[in-house]
Amino acid sequence: MENLRSRLKFGSKEEHVKLRKRKSLLYSKEDESPLNYGVLRARVVVISVVFRLINCFLVQTSFVPDEYWQSLEVSHRMAFNYGYLTWEWKAGIRGFLYPLLFAFLYKILHLINYDSVCLVIWLPRIVQSLLAAYADVKFFFLIRTLENGDIARWAFFCQLCSWFSWFCCTRTLTNSTETVLTCLALSYFPLPGSKTYSSKKYLALVALAVIVRPTALIVWFPLLMYHFWQEEHKLRLISHDYIPIGTLAFVTSALIDCIFYEKWTLVQFNFLKFNVFHGVADFYGSHPWHWYFTQGFVVVIGPHLPFFLHGCTLAFRRYKILLAAVIWTIVVYSLLPHKEFRFIYPVLPFCMVFCGISLAHLKAYRRAATAALLVANLVPALYTGLIHQRGTLDVMTHLQKLCDVSNSTHLQPDVLFLMPCHSTPFYSHIHCPLKMRFLECPPDLGEEDYFEEAERFYNGPLLWLRTSFPYKSSLPTHLVLFDVLEKEISAFLQGNNFVRTEELFHTHFPEGRVGQSIFIYERH
Structure with missing residues (x-):
């Protein structure tokens, strides 16, 4: 000095x-x-x-999406041994040091038996x-x-x-x-x-x-x-x-x-x-x-x-x-x-x-x-x-209730997100091994059998749904989608007894495939 x-x-x-x-x-x-x-x-x-x-x-x-998919989702998988890793982690372009911080916190919560979904969501933010x-x-x-x-x-x-x-x-x-x-x-x-x-x-x-x-x-x-x-x-x-x-x-x-x-x-x-x-x-x-x-x-x-x-x-x-x-x-x-x-x-x-x-x-x-x-x-x-863009978090709060249903009955909930990929957080905001799936969208890395699932779906939503679920037994129990998609797949929803159970506000400025509200449909 x-x-x-x-x-x-x-x-x-x-x-x-x-x-x-x-x-x-x-x-x-x-x-x-x-x-x-x-x-x-x-x-x-x-x-x-x-x-x-x-x-x-x-x-x-x-x-x-990166605030969850490049940190909390990775940390949750590291600490609790279940979750989803995006293509970046499979291709090795992301470092584990930052998610390791939150994985350490998650592991402490788990060891002292305080890993409630509320703490899992909010402790990293704090x-x-x-x-x-x-x-x-x-x-x-x-x-x-x-x-x-x-x-x-x-x-x-x-x-x-x-x-x-x-x-x-x-x-x-x-x-x-x-x-x-x-x-x-x-x-x-x-x-x-x-x-x-x-x-x-x-x-x-x-x-x-x-x-x-x-x-x-x-x-x-x-x-x-x-x-x-x-x-x-x-x-x-x-x-x-x-x-x-x-x-x-x-x-x-x-x-x-x-x-x-x-x-x-x-x-x-x-x-x-x-x-x-x-x-x-x-x-x-x-x-x-x-x-x-x-x-x-x-x-x-x-x-x-x-x-x-x-x-x-x-x-x-x-x-x-x-x-x-x-x-x-x-x-x-x-x-x-x-x-x-x-x-x-x-x-x-x-x-x-x-x-x-x-x-x-x-x-x-x-x-x-x-x-x-x-x-x-x-x-x-x-x-x-x-206010702006809160629906994708609110919908996960509603889906958390399915964890209790899964534990208390033989019916296993199965959630399909018909939204642009990575629109919502995933297991870091559910904190239970609920069966969930979303439309994937990895970039073209030169693989021969490459296709983008999300793009294929939006090019023909009804055709994709009917092809992916030819039998009623293969249908998911819940669908999550933006309101702009509802009219386009209404025939599929009605034909398979899906009933809207929740409508959640998302944004005042809908754009493209992102709507003003998010709907949760349940199959009856």
Whole structure:
């Protein structure tokens, strides 16, 4: 710490003198006393934890299939020895480290006989929310060391009131954990004026983020290059930090994956091969190159956008590396055909630094600006968290009742999901070995007998149903479908005595094969 400034060239000596003078004016001895610092830290921790726990329980909707199928479903199979693994796990392009965290929690619940379906669903979400709260705390104290307390408070406010963070951070998505680890790593990164710099700590967190999600390297590439360029002892940095930490992370990841795949598997290589060289990601949709600039980033940053732009004009020189990382990430992801909002989520904390600086400088309009920002974020946060796309979770709550039926009678329920594949979670939200099936949709990996079941079904639903179930004895007991499909297969439903037993709201914005409501049909 003592020779940090001598090892890292962040600017001229005159700039450092000005910075120290400014900090001495902004912080009094009373503010920096251990007692006041401890009280402040306790307050920030309590606020963050309480806020994120409330956040967790007020997000009752689904976002993307990966929040279940790349985490909880895998964890459930690891812990309880039944479940379903998607094609990614059979092809070896996903790492087991992230699901292992939740599998560990599940195993503890099982050993103490507390593995109720409620805890199986909510405990991983609670853990994810606590990780997000920890990242919020580290973010606040990072800004406090870089700037003054006023800017730190407003940056913290912006971080908490972001509607997209509210929507994503408590979900069991690798993107959420990638963002948490990015935020933690940033607190140890050698930013101009940083007092908490530790190359080993931030590089270890970056390595962990890359293991969880290999694309984390996109976000961190310009930051790693910046650090390397500024470091005087480059050879020492490579030999003592980059190589040892990178090697340890790679070996750890490979060992964990080899144990669970039961063969030598290099997940990072497979991920690159399938998604980049074979273009498998394109199978799940593509967007024009400008999508992140015209829609993606605008939606993710939301009402914070004008404050971000204003903050960039104020702090461009001081935090140009953060701005460069944001632009670089958006540009690189723009080159890939498959685009999603969540892919650029990890750069959102970088943007909040500029937003906090903006609000701290808007003294005359601060009250109106904060009120507008709070309301503008509150509406989409509550709507997307409580209303939009909630049907696919609610339907699993209703299907849980079939577990009791299966245990108490000789009739074995058999559920068929006639929906776009992976529309709902699966055994992680049922937690009993109920017979369930959905329309599969693996991409074409060059196999001779390849066919996409979901596409074949939607090309002729009635023909598919009659062909798949030629005898009444082979029919499922329950069908789950979106309302837009009901009319098309009504003849099959009536002819086989299926009766609608539940109608569940899903979204106000139905699109394509996804309807406004979800129906549960039971055969009588």
